[in-house]
Amino acid sequence: MSDPRKDLARARVVVVKIGSKTLAGSDRIYETLAQDLKVARDRGVRVVIVSSGAIALGVKKLGYRGRPKEMARLQAAAAAGQSLLMRAYEEAFSAHGLVVAQVLLSHADLADRTRGNNARAALSALLDQGAIPILNENDSVAVDEIKFGDNDQLSSMVTPLVDATALLLLSDVDGLLDAKGRRVRAVKDIATEAVPLVQSSKSDVGTGGMGSKVEAARRATLAGAHVVIADARVPGIVGRVLAGEDVGTVFVPPERRLSAKKHWIAFTLRPRGDLVLDAGCVTAVRDRGKSVLTIGILGVRGAFNPGDSVRLLDAAGTELGRGLARLGTPDCARLAHRDEESTVAVHRDEMVIW
Template identity: 40%
Template structure:
């Protein structure tokens, strides 16, 4: 086992395993062999003391096969209908497979809106924590039946990364139809070589990803790199490997050079800042002067009213807003202590002037540094 892999696996007790559509489903429908093998492995790991959350795609592909609808381009409503038909079969297959190993499972269906709202986010986190404490394997999927385009995750790679932050996992294992990150898309260049270790996702690494999505999924290598960047920012490593490889989890934890390992950097976000950076959707924009930008980037300071030049959009207190410099370049994301209307009253104001301008004693900071993430 290489030193890097030993460090990645040392101390791992809670992990998220993401399974792609092309792993659990094919043209013939659900792959019972893959689901059976996954259930056997996860159950063995659970008995060894690991806590595992499974993020599984496959509902739409399963529904298409179940209803015997040929592959083609589907409308959003048709995808939602296929997901409704397929999700029941997908969870039933997992239920049956895990029951043979006396392992209980629970279905968790989420939309992006569930994780953008802090209260609902915390409710989901508490539910998952209880299930893990009860030795139940949560099986998470996007709630495609009700998720309109505005509240979709886009693909389950992003959902899996957010679940890592949600449950504070130690490792993300992404099981895909591809067995690693390659120098170039191996579907287009069979001579491309796999990359066993990525220490930092640079533009050169991103250029290696093919733009084509998977056979059944919406993602592709680009979305997997995005998921890796997200969990790496949290201080969590990710391993990309083939979900069709027999005993893939056993081989990973035995130290075999399976797939690609993405190592986290030294700078690590807290769980709260990770949620702000990736789980929220900006509702407005604040334009900052040069001094404020410098204070945030170089001094690690909070944002004060004196540094805000303009307010764009309408939002309430507690909303996520994007902070930009005067040229419009992104600087940070944060949760504001003031509504857009209140902020317009105190633009450029010094802290001692806030109460006079608003008529009440407000917070000194527009965004406290604990609620602010630099971009």
């Protein structure tokens, strides 16, 4: 295996995610980030920023005492704060000759293949012109995103969308810390090396703690990208990461990566139902890479149509993976565990097994 730090030094498309808590911590952070990204751009690196911060700025602008819990007020804060956020980026980046462009996305934009491809084309056009797209969730209308999502996960979805080979998750910590508070330099197996170290973290400003960042790292590494969690307050941090210096925690991608379509199935689509599989079908799917046949289905849950995402469960309810249904709920239920008329319910080319 090659040195992951040297692989980072070869990255030519990079996604940089910065959170609300970090942006709120210093008025200088926009200037610091602009200086870093100017150096990266001069080296020929194409950069996409995923930025939180609109709600936090809107909270102050509207005079709320703290981050609201009511959905309507969260949406109002997002609407009021987005212009302030972009103004801060525009002023800091234009001073260094950098052009920024606002791109607001909702989950539905990426879940729909046509809209997702349109977003890919628009981002590619901006990068071709030397601009730095600044992405944020469209929180003023995307109810589910405010309540359940965060920009760590958005950054992991955007990484394969722009064919990035590196994702930088900038925060207010040195990286992933071990039980003694020491920085973990590198993680090769997220499940065994990172997950046990994650502790829940809550902030009145943002939504994504270390657990969210580790999950984003898992998703992005499965797309083939190296991921680094690092402290945004360190001078020149982006340049140091991309120069291959030993800063932050680097997450190494596995040898086998998911294709863009399978990554989309696994992490962007929201399952509309479940297929409960018998033991024989579980073995065939998990160990031999076979498709899910209707004869192997024990039960069907939810209301889904052909093309929708479904979870694949064993009889105990453990999730094995996800895939695109070839049949809707009525046909899956009618043909479940029947030998006659057995057909493919989920094809192996449209399925991801964990």
